[in-house]
Amino acid sequence: MSTPPVLRVRDLTTRFHTSHGTVTAVNGVSFDVARGETLGLVGESGSGKSVTAMSVLRLVAKPGRIVGGRVELNGTDLLTLNEEEMRQRRGSECGMVFQNPMTALNPAFSVGWQMREALTAHERGNGTAGRIHAALADVGMPDPERQAASFPHQMSGGMRQRVVIAMGMINEPQLLIADEPTTALDVTIQAQVLDLMKNLTRDHGTALLLITHNMGVVAKMCDRVAVMYAGEIVEEAPVDELFGNSRHPYTRGLLRSIPRADRPRQKTPTLPGSPPDMSRLPAGCRFRDRCVFADDRCENHPDLLAVGARHKARCWKTQNGETLDETALSQEVPHGV
Amino acid sequence: MASEGKTPLLQVENLKKQFHVRSRGARDIRLLRAVDGVSLHLEAGETLGIVGESGCGKSTLARLTVGLLQPSEGRVLIDGGDIWEPGAAGRERRRKFQMVFQNPSGSMNPRRTVGASVAEPLQAKGVRNTAEAVERMLTLVGLDPALATRKPHQLSGGQQQRASIARALIADPAIVVHDESIASLDISLQAQILNLLLDLQEDLGTSYLFISHDLAAVQAISHRVIVMYLGEVVEASAAEEFSGRPLHPYSVALRNATLLPDPAHERARGDTALRGDVPSPMNPPSGCRFHTRCPLATDLCAQQKPLLRDAGRGHLVACHYAEAGAGEVATQEGAL
Ligand SMILES: Nc1ncnc2c1ncn2[C@@H]1O[C@H](COP(=O)(O)OP(=O)(O)OP(=O)(O)O)[C@@H](O)[C@H]1O
Ligand SMILES: Nc1ncnc2c1ncn2[C@@H]1O[C@H](COP(=O)(O)OP(=O)(O)OP(=O)(O)O)[C@@H](O)[C@H]1O
Ligand code: SF4
Ligand SMILES: [Mg+2]
Ligand SMILES: [Mg+2]
Numbered sequence: 018m019s020t021p022p023v024l025r026v027r028d029l030t031t032r033f034h035t036s037h038g039t040v041t042a043v044n045g046v047s048f049d050v051a052r053g054e055t056l057g058l059v060g061e062s063g064s065g066k067s068v069t070a071m072s073v074l075r076l077v078a079k080p081g082r083i084v085g086g087r088v089e090l091n092g093t094d095l096l097t098l099n100e101e102e103m104r105q106r107r108g109s110e111c112g113m114v115f116q117n118p119m120t121a122l123n124p125a126f127s128v129g130w131q132m133r134e135a136l137t138a139h140e141r142g143n144g145t146a147g148r149i150h151a152a153l154a155d156v157g158m159p160d161p162e163r164q165a166a167s168f169p170h171q172m173s174g175g176m177r178q179r180v181v182i183a184m185g186m187i188n189e190p191q192l193l194i195a196d197e198p199t200t201a202l203d204v205t206i207q208a209q210v211l212d213l214m215k216n217l218t219r220d221h222g223t224a225l226l227l228i229t230h231n232m233g234v235v236a237k238m239c240d241r242v243a244v245m246y247a248g249e250i251v252e253e254a255p256v257d258e259l260f261g262n263s264r265h266p267y268t269r270g271l272l273r274s275i276p277r278a279d280r281p282r283q284k285t286p287t288l289p290g291s292p293p294d295m296s297r298l299p300a301g302c303r304f305r306d307r308c309v310f311a312d313d314r315c316e317n318h319p320d321l322l323a324v325g326a327r328h329k330a331r332c333w334k335t336q337n338g339e340t341l342d343e344t345a346l347s348q349e350v351p352h353g354v
Numbered sequence: 355m356a357s358e359g360k361t362p363l364l365q366v367e368n369l370k371k372q373f374h375v376r377s378r379g380a381r382d383i384r385l386l387r388a389v390d391g392v393s394l395h396l397e398a399g400e401t402l403g404i405v406g407e408s409g410c411g412k413s414t415l416a417r418l419t420v421g422l423l424q425p426s427e428g429r430v431l432i433d434g435g436d437i438w439e440p441g442a443a444g445r446e447r448r449r450k451f452q453m454v455f456q457n458p459s460g461s462m463n464p465r466r467t468v469g470a471s472v473a474e475p476l477q478a479k480g481v482r483n484t485a486e487a488v489e490r491m492l493t494l495v496g497l498d499p500a501l502a503t504r505k506p507h508q509l510s511g512g513q514q515q516r517a518s519i520a521r522a523l524i525a526d527p528a529i530v531v532h533d534e535s536i537a538s539l540d541i542s543l544q545a546q547i548l549n550l551l552l553d554l555q556e557d558l559g560t561s562y563l564f565i566s567h568d569l570a571a572v573q574a575i576s577h578r579v580i581v582m583y584l585g586e587v588v589e590a591s592a593a594e595e596f597s598g599r600p601l602h603p604y605s606v607a608l609r610n611a612t613l614l615p616d617p618a619h620e621r622a623r624g625d626t627a628l629r630g631d632v633p634s635p636m637n638p639p640s641g642c643r644f645h646t647r648c649p650l651a652t653d654l655c656a657q658q659k660p661l662l663r664d665a666g667r668g669h670l671v672a673c674h675y676a677e678a679g680a681g682e683v684a685t686q687e688g689a690l
Pocket of ligand 3: 650672
C-alpha cells in the first residue's frame with residue numbers, strides 16, 4: 018500500500034496488576050486502519066477489545082498499564098507523547114464512543130453543555146448551538162433543541178448512546194473508535210447512525226475502528242475484521258473472506274452461534290467450555306481446551322500468520338493448509354448448558 | 355386481554371407514567387408521557403418479548419412493572435393483587451420480581467465484590483450459606499467463579515452484564531424483567547444465556563418480560579411479542595405469528611432494517627432508515643403517532659387515532675391500513 022495507515026498498532030500489550038495476579042488483557046496486538054477504512058474488532062466478551070481501544074487513546078485507568086508496543090497515529094507514536102499533547106489529540110484527531118455512555122457523560126451537566134465542551138476550542142463560536150442541534154438531529158434525536166438542555170438521567174439508554182456518538186463525531190476526527198455504539202438502539206435508528214458513520218469515513222476519510230458483537234453490523238460496515246480471543250488477535254481477514262472462509266476454529270464457532278429469526282424458541286448452538294483465566298493463561302494455543310480440532314501441535318503457542326491473501330490466522334492447522342471440517346463442529350454442539 | 359376466568363400471574367392495566375420536564379431557562383414545565391396507557395399480561399412459565407423504538411418507554415415500563423417507579427395512572431397486579439397495596443402485602447408482591455438493568459451498573463454495587471452483589475437476593479431470602487450457589491450461577495452464565503472476588507469496574511462490559519443476570523436468577527424469582535440483558539455479549543454467550551433462560555423456564559416455570567432491540571433474540575425466547583411506539587402498544591401477537599406476518603408499518607420497518615450477517619446482501623441493500631424526524635413524546639403527533647414517518651400514511655391517519663384491534667388469529671394491531679401495509683412494505687424492500 019502506498020499511503021501509510023492512519024492508525025498503526027504494533028505489539029500493544031496492556032496489563033492489570035490486581036491482588037489476584039496479573040491480567041494481560043491485551044497481548045501483543047498489531048493492526049492497521051487505513052484512511053477511509055473500517056476495521057471491525059469482534060470476539061469473546063472479556064477478550065480485550067475495550068482495553069485495546071482504551072490503550073490506543075491512552076485512557077486505561079490504573080492499575081492498568083500499557084507495558085509495550087507502539088500506537089502510531091499518522092506516523093507519531095502516541096505512547097511517547099506527554100499528557101497534554103495526548104489530550105489535545107484526543108479532542109481533535111481521534112474521537113471515541115465509549116461502550117457505556119454513562120462513563121462518558123457527566124450527570125451534573127446538560128447534554129448540550131457537554132457537547133460544547135467536546136468541540137475543539139477553535140470550533141466554538143457563534144454557530145455553536147446550531148451545530149450541536151444539527152449533530153443531535155443527525156443521530157435521530159427527537160426535539161434536539163430541547164434535548165440539548167436535558168440531563169443524562171432524563172434520557173433513555175439509546176438517547177444517551179446517541180449523544181455519545183454525536184460527541185465522538187462532532188470534530189470530524191481522522192480516527193474514530195466506536196465501542197459497541199449501537200447496542201441500545203432499535204434497528205431503524207441504528208441504520209441512521211451507521212449511515213452517518215459511513216458518510217464520515219467516505220467523505221472525510223476518517224479511519225474507523227468499530228467494536229461490535231453484532232455480525233449484521235460487521236457485514237454492513239466493515240472492510241476488514243480482526244477477531245480477538247483471550248487478549249490476542251486470532252484471525253484477521255477482509256469481511257467477505259471472514260464470513261465465507263474463516264480459518265480459525267474460534268471464529269467458526271462464533272459464526273455458528275448467530276440466532277436465526279426463523280426458528281422460534283429453539284436452542285442455538287454455543288461454543289462449548291469457557292475462555293481461559295486471563296491471569297493464568299495455559300501454554301500453547303489459548304483456544305485449545307475448547308477446540309474440536311486440537312492436536313499435539315497445539316501445545317505450542319501459534320503465531321498470527323498468513324493463510325491466504327490479506328488473511329491471517331493463529332492456528333497450526335490452517336497455517337499448514339489443512340481444512341476445518343464443519344461436521345466436526347456440529348457433533349460437538351452441546352444442548353443446554 | 356387475559357384469558358377468560360383465569361387470573362394471570364402478572365397483569366398490567368392501562369399503565370401511565372408522566373415526567374414533568376422543565377427546560378433550562380424556560381419557565382414552563384411540560385408533561386412527557388413516557389408510558390401512555392399500556393396493558394399487558396404474563397402467565398407463569400411464559401415469556402413476553404417487548405420491542406420498540408429507542409425512547410418509546412420500554413425501560414420506564416419495566417421499572418413501573420417491578421415497582422421501582424410509581425405509576426401516574428393504572429395498576430400492576432400480581433395474582434390479582436396490587437403491588438402498591440400498602441404494607442406487607444404490596445411489599446411481598448414486589449419481591450416476586452428481579453430485573454436485569456439495561457446498564458449493568460444499575461444492579462451492581464460498585465463498592466462490593468461481584469460475588470457479594472450476586473449473593474444478595476439469596477441473603478434477602480434468609481439463605482446463609484451462599485458461596486456454592488454463587489459459584490454455580492456464575493458458571494451457568496459463563497463467568498469464571500474466580501471473578502467473584504473482583505469489583506464491577508474490574509470486569510469487561512459483558513462480564514458485568516452476566517454478573518447482573520446471575521444476580522437476577524440466583525434466588526429463583528417468579529418473574530424476571532430483562533432490559534436489554536444480553537445486548538453487550540458476544541453471540542455465543544447470547545445463545546448460551548438464552549438457552550439457560552429456556553432451561554430455567556422449563557424446570558422452574560419462571561416468567562420473563564424480555565425487552566430487546568434484537569428481533570432474532572426476541573423470537574428465540576418469546577411466546578408472545580408486543581411492539582411499542584411513543585409510549586403505546588401498537589402491535590401484540592403470538593411470536594410465531596408475528597415473525598411470519600408483522601402487521602404494523604413500524605414493525606415491518608423494524609424487520610426490514612434488521613441487518614443480516616451477510617456482507618454481499620448488506621452492500622446491495624438500499625437505504626432502510628425511516629424517513630422523517632423522530633417525534634417528541636412531549637408533543638406526540640395527532641391521530642396515529644407513527645403517521646409522520648409512515649410510508650402508508652393518509653389524511654385519515656393524521657386525524658383519527660387507530661385503536662388496537664384484532665386483525666385475525668388474536669393478532670392485535672393499531673393501524674388503519676395494517677393488512678394492506680404488511681404485504682406492500684415487505685415487497686417494496688424485497689426482504690425475507
Ligand atoms: N480494572 C481491571 N482490573 C483487572 N482486570 C480488568 C480490568 N479491566 C478489565 N479487566 C479484564 O481485562 C479483560 C479484557 O477486558 P475488556 O473490557 O477489554 O473486554 P472486552 O473484549 O471489551 O469485553 P466485552 O465484549 O465484554 O466488553 C477482561 O478479562 C477483564 O476482566
Ligand atoms: N427521569 C426522567 N425524567 C424525564 N424524562 C425521562 C426520565 N426517564 C425517562 N424519560 C423519558 O421517557 C422516555 C422513555 O424513556 P425510556 O428509558 O423508557 O425509553 P426506552 O424505550 O427504554 O429507550 P431505549 O431503547 O433507548 O432504552 C424518553 O423520552 C426519556 O427521555
Ligand atoms: S395508521 Fe396510518 S400512519 Fe399509522 S401506521 Fe397505519 S398506515 Fe401508518
Ligand atoms: Mg468491551
Ligand atoms: Mg431503555
